[in-house]
Amino acid sequence: MPILVMKFGGTSVATLDRIRRAAKRVGREVANGYDVIVIVSAMAGETNKLVGFVEETSPLYDAREYDAVVSSGENVTAGLMALTLQEMDVPARSWQGWQVPLITTSAHAAARIEEIPTANILKKFEEGMKVAVIAGFQGISREGRITTLGRGGSDTSAVAFAAAFGAERCDIYTDVDGVYTTDPRITSKARKLDRIAFEEMLELASLGAKVLQTRSVELAMRYNVKLRVLSSFEEMSDEAGTLVCAEEDIVESNVVAGVAYSRDEAKLTLTQVADRPGIAAAIFGPLAEAGVNVDMIVQNISEGGTTDMTFSCPVNEVKRAEKAMADAKAAGLVDFGRLVADTDVCKVSIVGIGMRSHAGVAAKMFQTLRDEGINIKVITTSEIKVSVLVDRKYLELAVQALHDAFGLDRAA
Ligand code: ADP
Ligand code: ASP
Numbered sequence: 001m002p003i004l005v006m007k008f009g010g011t012s013v014a015t016l017d018r019i020r021r022a023a024k025r026v027g028r029e030v031a032n033g034y035d036v037i038v039i040v041s042a043m044a045g046e047t048n049k050l051v052g053f054v055e056e057t058s059p060l061y062d063a064r065e066y067d068a069v070v071s072s073g074e075n076v077t078a079g080l081m082a083l084t085l086q087e088m089d090v091p092a093r094s095w096q097g098w099q100v101p102l103i104t105t106s107a108h109a110a111a112r113i114e115e116i117p118t119a120n121i122l123k124k125f126e127e128g129m130k131v132a133v134i135a136g137f138q139g140i141s142r143e144g145r146i147t148t149l150g151r152g153g154s155d156t157s158a159v160a161f162a163a164a165f166g167a168e169r170c171d172i173y174t175d176v177d178g179v180y181t182t183d184p185r186i187t188s189k190a191r192k193l194d195r196i197a198f199e200e201m202l203e204l205a206s207l208g209a210k211v212l213q214t215r216s217v218e219l220a221m222r223y224n225v226k227l228r229v230l231s232s233f234e235e236m237s238d239e240a241g242t243l244v245c246a247e248e249d250i251v252e253s254n255v256v257a258g259v260a261y262s263r264d265e266a267k268l269t270l271t272q273v274a275d276r277p278g279i280a281a282a283i284f285g286p287l288a289e290a291g292v293n294v295d296m297i298v299q300n301i302s303e304g305g306t307t308d309m310t311f312s313c314p315v316n317e318v319k320r321a322e323k324a325m326a327d328a329k330a331a332g333l334v335d336f337g338r339l340v341a342d343t344d345v346c347k348v349s350i351v352g353i354g355m356r357s358h359a360g361v362a363a364k365m366f367q368t369l370r371d372e373g374i375n376i377k378v379i380t381t382s383e384i385k386v387s388v389l390v391d392r393k394y395l396e397l398a399v400q401a402l403h404d405a406f407g408l409d410r411a412a
């Protein structure tokens, strides 16, 4: 039997009724002749609640226990989905990550999948089981501890299962009917894309478009998984949703494919850092060890032997960063004046493969923001994206203005 992977995100399993609706979709694919691997997220809001419990209990938590707690939301929906399917007379059972076992690295809260053995589940399919329901987002390390794959990680579970089982397709069911030119919650002018190139989706995801987790796009690209994003709330059709595919399979596209944002960023500046060889290593080494995900970095001009070093990271990692820097200073590893944290910033980015061959895209972005009176605090660029850090209060305005300026509401 051909295998299909169907992933249902949090809003698609938010209530028992929604689980029933999702199960009906699964049932229809079983009737179409597929063996189905269903990956489920936790019910909407559940993971946030669990993260909140952990942070309240222990602000600088042990990541192994964080994983033990936050992985549990998926256990509930996996069991409920299997039960719902059984009630519909569809032979189904659930698997938690460790039962598969989905083996990951031991990088807790951001683990990477190393291995998905298929024999156990394939045997059940041979015995007549029709649906394997897998708790997404979670796995087990070689040390035998429960791990999670980072927020949004069920997408990655889904693509990894599709690759491991050679699935015909990996369908990601969510609360929007595909990938849009920007988050449709920010502007009603956002336009659904029928197709998007892997590289563009990868950038959009890593710059904050949470419709797909970055790692899931990487895996789909590497293993050539046919990846589709579609709504679990609309009627099924073969044309529905957005296909994430190779660049060659896209006929025409805009220079800028989309605008992404990341709301909860922070900008940290270390003042009066001694400007000497090895200083960047002395700062960013301890930050990495403390699990701080540093994104943008700017080193200012050196005056009188000292410089300012600015970097950005997710706002919920500021405490860790402050502690890591205070400890490094106390240990004599790095000398600086003050650590100034600006926790009211966000990152807005434009992404498009067309930027490789078009000049002036960054300039147009900066002019657009200038015309709106938005001050840019930090800039970074790569071949197919430009990102800026701006005050959080300008997030919506910046995204809308850029979406208009690059004509994203119209097809190329
Ligand atoms: P799920 O719980 O199904 O995994 P997510 O909340 O993780 O859903 O992802 C879907 C959300 O991603 C949408 O509701 C939308 O607000 C947001 N989003 C951000 N950028 C985009 C985009 N470019 N296209 C579509 N959705 C986007
Ligand atoms: N429930 C997890 C989260 O909210 C994983 C997922 O939904 O993909 O991040």
Ligand code: MG
Pocket: 009, 152, 155, 210, 211, 212, 213
């Ligand atoms: Mg998600």
